Amino acid sequence: MKAIRVHTPGGPESMVFEDIDLAPPGPDEIRVRHTVIGVNFIDTYHRSGLYKLPLPARIGSEAAAVVQAVGANVTRVKPGDRIGYVNVVGAYAEEANIPAWRAVKLPDWISNETVAASMLKGFTAQYLLKRTFPVQAGQTILVHAAAGGVGLILCQWAKHLGVTVIGTVGADSKRELALANGCAHVLNSRTDDIVAKVKELTDGVGVPVVYDSVGKDTFESSLDCLAVRGLMVTFGNASGPVPAFEPHRLAPKGSLFLTRPTLVHHIRTAEETQETADDLFAVIRSGAVKIAVHQRFALSQAREAHEALHSRATTGATVLIP
DSSP states (O other), X not given: OEEEEXXXXXXXXXXXXXXXXXXXXXXXXXXXEXXXXXXXXXXXXXXXXXXXXXXXXXXXXXXXXXXXXXXXXXXXXXXXXXXXXXXXXXXXXXXXXXXXXXXXXXXXXXXXXXXXXXXXXXXXXXXXXXIISOOOTTOEEEESSTTSHHHHHHHHHHHHTTOEEEEEESSGGGHHHHHTTTOSEEEETTTSOHHHHHHHHTTTOOEEEEEXXXXXXXXXXXXXXXXEEEEEEXXXXXXXXXXXXXXXXXXTTTSOEEEOOOGGGTOOSHHHXXXXXXXXXXXXXXXXXXXXXXXXXXXXXXXXXHHHHHTTOXXXXXXXXX
């Protein structure tokens, strides 16, 4: 079968589309044929070596698929079932073996493309809004990269929960998209004074939480946007990792809180995974959150997909078609 592998970590050019052998599924595993594969920023971290994997590495952490075979002890799913999964590295391939407990059985009404475009990003939005900082109706929050894959889902969901969203985008061309997807106010992170604008919009108080997937470029200003005892949630590194940080700096800024959450700790069991999926699928089915796939590439074009992602020209979700 065909798969993308990385033999030497690096840029998009380090991904090789090649033939590999896939063993039969082991005990407690299932073999799946991918129908649509999600593209996420964590894939670029695996490719570059920021998050290290054994080499040669297969990358990709999300897909919609059809079960082809099951290993010993597997009873949750059977061949022919449509499933989705996240947080199993190796999705950039025609087929894969995954732990059976990771598989989420899909309702008939949801499309493969919606699943591959929404599960990792939607699961992230779910834990951010409901577990990392459980937002409350009437609050005003700040979301960076509001027109990105996670941002579009997070902002729509937050609005649905009664929250006023201040979103940032990297270009004026993305402003209308963010406004149409949950943001009450949109700022340009390249040209606007984000701190001054946020303070103006909050009568000088600041926001109780900042959701920041950008990393290095926005970290300092994000802290200054927070209200007293506010929470800084840094959950991505699109501009690079945040430099070393002295915790005592949080005190004079208002006894701030800082967290660096990751999805793996929020879906540790089949039950947690299914509960998160059910919550996401319900809000999608209600129409409160719409999933926008704006970029589609063949699996063999994974390099082009990553180049587009790095250019910050993409909006919404990007998917690969095997």
